[in-house]
Structure formats: C-alpha cells, structure tokens
Amino acid sequence: MSSISNKAIVLAAFKHLIGERNTCVIDTYLHDSYIQHSPMVKDGKAGLLEALAYLKQQPAPAETKSPVVRTIEDGDYVMLHMDVAFMGKNVAVVDLYRLEEGKLAEHWDATQEQPQNASITEGATAVTDGHLTLANKSIVERYFREGDAALLSPDYHSHDVGSPALEGCRIHRIIGEGNFVMAQCSTADVVCYDIYRLHEGLLAEHWRVAQAIPAKLPHNNGMI
Numbered sequence: 001m002s003s004i005s006n007k008a009i010v011l012a013a014f015k016h017l018i019g020e021r022n023t024c025v026i027d028t029y030l031h032d033s034y035i036q037h038s039p040m041v042k043d044g045k046a047g048l049l050e051a052l053a054y055l056k057q058q059p060a061p062a063e064t065k066s067p068v069v070r071t072i073e074d075g076d077y078v079m080l081h082m083d084v085a086f087m088g089k090n091v092a093v094v095d096l097y098r099l100e101e102g103k104l105a106e107h108w109d110a111t112q113e114q115p116q117n118a119s120i121t122e123g124a125t126a127v128t129d130g131h132l133t134l135a136n137k138s139i140v141e142r143y144f145r146e147g148d149a150a151l152l153s154p155d156y157h158s159h160d161v162g163s164p165a166l167e168g169c170r171i172h173r174i175i176g177e178g179n180f181v182m183a184q185c186s187t188a189d190v191v192c193y194d195i196y197r198l199h200e201g202l203l204a205e206h207w208r209v210a211q212a213i214p215a216k217l218p219h220n221n222g223m224i
Contacts, residue, residue: 006099007073013104014068014080014095021056023049031105036219038109039211043219058087067093070125070195072182074133074175076100079182081195081207083114083121090114092121094193094209096173096184108184108223110191110211120159123205124197130178136198137176140183143203144171153202160208172224184224189213191223 013029016022026045036043041051067082082093091111098106114120129136143151169192173184179199185192190210197205213223 005073006076006078006102007071009099009102010078010080010097010104011068011071015066017048017052018055019066021052023052026052029104031100031103033100033105035106035221037107037221037223039214039217039223041218043221047219069121070127070180072127072175072177072180072195074177077173077175079175079193079195081121081182081209083119084111090119092207092209094182094195096175096182096193108191110193110209110223112209112211115161118161120161120209121207123157123159123207127178127180129198132198133176133178135201136179136181137174139198139201139203140176140181140196141171141174144169144183144185151203153199153204156203156206158206158208160206186213186224 009029016025017029026049030045030048034044034048036047041047067084068080069083070081072079076099078097078099080095082095084091084093091113093111094109096108097104139151142148168187169185171183171185175182179197181196181198183194185194190212192208192210195207196203217223
C-alpha cells in the first residue's frame with residue numbers, strides 16, 4: 001500500500017469500511033495500534049468493528065454518490081470534509097486521520113447538523129497551487145493568532161452557519177495542501193475544524209464544522 005498516496009489510502013478505506021461496511025478489510029486499512037478520538041466510537045479496531053456492525057443494521061443510503069466534498073493531504077495527515085445524509089438529517093463532517101506504515105493509525109472527527117434547505121459544505125473543491133502549501137499554512141496561523149482582517153480577500157465568503165463562538169480557541173494542528181488549509185482547534189467545550197481556501201495570499205472562502213465535547217466519551221483519548 002505504500003506505493004499509493006495517503007489520500008488514496010484513506011479514500012479507499014472510507015469506501016470499503018464505511019460505504020460498503022466491509023469488515024473483512026479492517027486489517028488491510030487499520031494499524032494494530034489504531035487510536036480513536038471520535039465521541040461516538042470506542043477505541044481501537046474492536047470499537048470500529050462495533051460501530052460498523054451498528055451501521056450494517058441501518059438501511060443502506062439511497063444516494064450512492066460519495067459524501068466526500070474536499071480532501072487535504074499533508075504528510076501523514078489526511079482530512080475528509082463531507083456532506084452526509086444520516087438518519088433523516090444532513091450533517092457536515094470532518095474526519096482527520098494520521099497514517100503510519102501506510103495504514104490508518106489515529107482518527108479525529110466532528111459533526112454538525114446542517115440547516116434545512118441549505119448546505120454548509122458547498123463551494124470550491126479543486127486543490128491547486130501545491131507550491132504555496134507552507135506559505136498558506138503560515139497565513140492561516142497568522143490569521144488565528146492576530147485576527148488581521150487585512151488577510152481576508154475583498155470577496156471573502158464564509159459558509160459557516162450557526163456554530164458557537166470560539167473565544168480562547170487553541171490551535172492543535174494546521175494541515176494544508178496547496179490552496180486549502182485546515183485548522184483543528186478547541187475551547188474547553190467545543191472542538192472545531194476551520195477550513196480555508198486561499199487565493200493570492202488571502203483567505204477567500206471558509207467552512208467550519210464544530211461539535212460540543214460531551215461530558216463522557218467512550219474512550220480515554222479525548223476528542224483532541
């Protein structure tokens with residue numbers, strides 16, 4: 001599996017494990033030391049197998065189109081930004097994976113219900129300007145640190161709707177690929193994933209998926 005990109009590995013794992021609920025390939029895609037941070041799933045391979053068994057009991061989605069809207073690969077990290085229909089609701093989801101030895105070794109996520117008759121995941125998807133990855137990551141980090149409105153493009157557009165205020169937000173990770181950069185952040189109560197599209201050195205488009213941290217998690221790993 002090492003001959004293909006980490007992004008391709010994650011997309012294949014998502015297709016087979018989540019899309020097809022094929023538990024037979026779990027050893028193909030998951031590292032033996034798989035660490036789970038999701039607030040909905042228990043730790044390790046056993047936790048994911050339990051979650052997949054639950055999914056198998058649910059009706060198969062009528063929509064066969066992939067829910068993945070945009071992806072970012074940065075070294076060992078891969079992010080999926082998705083528009084998911086689940087149990088009668090549309091939710092925006094960010095999945096973040098760390099890979100080790102060509103397998104999924106760690107997973108974080110957040111989900112946010114989308115407004116009726118609206119999408120908070122629409123917008124540009126094409127990854128470009130690969131040579132600007134480091135510069136664009138620095139711009140996003142500077143924006144979080146300084147809040148400088150001069151870093152916003154004149155036609156800046158945010159798709160964020162109704163997420164909570166994030167005063168005192170702490171950045172944990174910034175990953176980027178070309179014109180797309182994602183910041184994984186948290187407060188004492190909320191985990192948040194902010195995704196930006198940059199154009200000519202300015203923030204041009206923004207998406208956010210934020211989720212409250214529950215009082216009790218099914219593991220001891222935290223959501224961050």
